[in-house]
Amino acid sequence: MxxxxxxxxxxxxxxxxxxxxxxxxxxxxxxxxxxxxxxxxxxxxxxxxxxxxxxSKVAIHRALIDRLMVTWLDPLRELDAAGDPIEEILAYVLRKLSMAREYPRESRLFANEIVQGAPNITDKIDGELKSLVDEKTSVIKGWSDAGRIAKVDPYHLIFSIWATTQHYADFDAQIRGIIVTDGETHFDDARVFLDRLFRQMLSPNTEK
CATH class of the missing domain: 1.10.10.60 (Homeodomain-like)
Structure with missing residues (x-):
């Protein structure tokens, strides 16, 4: 190098x-x-x-991962403890969906690495990713405990956000095969659906 x-x-x-x-x-x-x-x-x-x-191939892959992690974690870093809880979480959901739309190759790079057991990024997962997730789940738990959002497991909430947003990049071929679309309108439809899904789930009123 x-x-x-x-x-x-x-x-x-x-x-x-x-x-x-x-x-x-x-x-x-x-x-x-x-x-x-x-x-x-x-x-x-x-x-x-x-x-x-x-x-080496490892050096190239590592350079990509190092660059990816900066971009990949930015949406979660933006979740503001001082903001409105539901709006902050929904903004995170939509930022992640936008990333699936704008950075599909990066999403698949990360997914492929995880599926293979994350041999080259274990330090990233155990380090900066875990630290950031721990920090933000603590914020979400505080909101939940205070009754500002519905009772929710903050870790599984984060996992579900990843699953429902990154899916649109990682399984793009399947989605396009089922919906049969050449454009990007399914991302617009997904924004509406995910906003409603998480907003209803997180509303304290859903527990009454």
Whole structure:
């Protein structure tokens, strides 16, 4: 991998080209199924040229994961303890759905890694992801205990949000096969549905 000397414009371009190509390959084949040869072909570079920038498949994958985690955790970081509980949670739901729409390859990259046992990101899950989820579930529990939202297990609420939003990226082919749509209108329909689903579930009035 390149050292600390500043990259030239061409080096920066090739670095990004490799990561973009790797994102396509890893999201489609998973870490185990992807090869350096596939990434090099996708990037339009020779394998030796690719290895000038990254010494291994692991290094490329790690660079993608490191970059992904920043983007992936931002929506949850934005959940504000000082805000209206239901609106804050609903905003998080819709941010996650927007990410499924805008970053489907990144979602599938993460999903493939998890399905394979998360061998390359265990430290990320046990570290920054767990810390952030623990922090925000504590906020949600406080809202629930105070009666500001319905009684809910905060961890399973977060898991259900992930399941119902990332599904639209990870299972895109299945969704499009069932709904038979060439456009993106199903995302608009999903926004309406998920807003109603979580709003009704979280309303304290549902317990009366």
């Amino acid at each position: 390149l050292g600390k000397t500043p990259r030239t414009r061409i080096q920066k371009k090739n670095h990004e080209t490799i990561l973009e190509a790797a994102l396509d390959v890893f999201s489609g084949h998973g870490f185990r199924g992807a090869t350096l040869d596939q990434i090099a072909v996708e990037a339009g570079l020779s394998k030796p040229n690719l290895l000038y920038y990254f010494p």
